[in-house]
Amino acid sequence: MSGTSPQQPLAGFVHRQPEDMLRRATAYADEMSCRRTVRDYSPRAVPQAVIEQAVRAAGSAPSGANQQPWHFVAVSNPEIKRRIRTAAEAEEQAFYAHRAPEDWLQALAPLGTDAQKPFLETAPWLIAVFYERHRVGPDGQREKTYYAIDSVGIATGLLITALHHAGLATLTHTPSPMGFLTEILGRPRHERPFVLLVTGYPAEDAQVPAISRRALSEILTVRD
Ligand code: IYR
Numbered sequence: 001m002s003g004t005s006p007q008q009p010l011a012g013f014v015h016r017q018p019e020d021m022l023r024r025a026t027a028y029a030d031e032m033s034c035r036r037t038v039r040d041y042s043p044r045a046v047p048q049a050v051i052e053q054a055v056r057a058a059g060s061a062p063s064g065a066n067q068q069p070w071h072f073v074a075v076s077n078p079e080i081k082r083r084i085r086t087a088a089e090a091e092e093q094a095f096y097a098h099r100a101p102e103d104w105l106q107a108l109a110p111l112g113t114d115a116q117k118p119f120l121e122t123a124p125w126l127i128a129v130f131y132e133r134h135r136v137g138p139d140g141q142r143e144k145t146y147y148a149i150d151s152v153g154i155a156t157g158l159l160i161t162a163l164h165h166a167g168l169a170t171l172t173h174t175p176s177p178m179g180f181l182t183e184i185l186g187r188p189r190h191e192r193p194f195v196l197l198v199t200g201y202p203a204e205d206a207q208v209p210a211i212s213r214r215a216l217s218e219i220l221t222v223r224d
Contacts, residue, residue: 032161033213038169039113040206041123041198048076050166051125051199058159064147069132070155070194073185076125080184084196085120087180088173092117095176111209119171123200128181129156130191142190152194163199169206171198 016024055072063069075081092115096105120126131152135143156172163170178193187193 031165035160035164036169036208037171038202038206038208039119039171040203041119041169042201042203043122043124044201046124046168046200048074050168051127054159054162054166054168055127057162058155061151061155061158063151063155064145067132067135067145067148067151069135069145069148070152071130071132071187071191072159073128073130073181073187074125075128075185078121081121081126083184084126084181085117087184088117088120088175088196089115091175091177091180099176110211117173117175119198120173120196122203123171123198125199127159127197127199128185129159129194129197130181130187131194133190133192136188136190149194156195156197159197163197168199169202173198 051074055074058072059068059070061068061070075084096115100108129152131148132145133148134145137143160170160172173196175196178196181187181193181196182189182191
């Protein structure tokens with residue numbers, strides 16, 4: 001590191017033996033391999049404190065120039081969820097009816113998705129994730145952000161894993177365009193919606209598409 005920024009000792013890092021590391025890495029991969037994107041939710045309530053801790057984990061993500069260019073809006077209010085559902089379904093209807101090109105619809109076919117989004121009201125929590133296109137300085141002046149979308153993507157990954165680890169299912173939902181989230185949730189214009197994360201318990205009879213993950217040998221190349 002260069003420059004004059006103050007430094008401090010690395011605190012809290014746990015040094016582990018290789019066997020311990022492998023055991024933990026394997027257990028974590030096993031836990032994550034059970035994560036599925038879920039579209040059928042139970043209305044069962046989930047404590048706000050769980051959502052808060054998951055967002056705290058998301059906020060630990062690395063970010064360009066440590067700008068932490070994200071904001072999370074956690075919604076459990078039924079009236080706001082209803083407004084989000086209405087607006088999202090309007091966009092989705094246009095998407096499925098004429099906006100999406102044929103190849104896109106074909107790529108989505110194995111997922112069995114359509115314009116109906118009842119989970120936006122059934123699930124106890126919707127977490128809207130926003131990124132800062134630029135920042136607004138103390139005197140209202142515009143300041144650049146660096147790698148804002150990449151950074152918020154990493155934070156969203158951490159949020160999904162945190163929620164899964166806590167025992168919740170998620171759906172990474174991207175109604176397109178998502179501008180209505182800015183209006184409904186009253187966020188400033190310099191923030192843009194990145195994703196709408198739906199979370200809660202899966203419905204008792206939840207179904208998921210019969211699809212599989214690519215093998216490790218296919219996604220990993222080792223050059224030693
Ligand atoms: N936003 C639409 C379509 C959709 C797009 C992708 I890429 C997906 O992975 C799933 C759905 C919808 O939510 O139905």
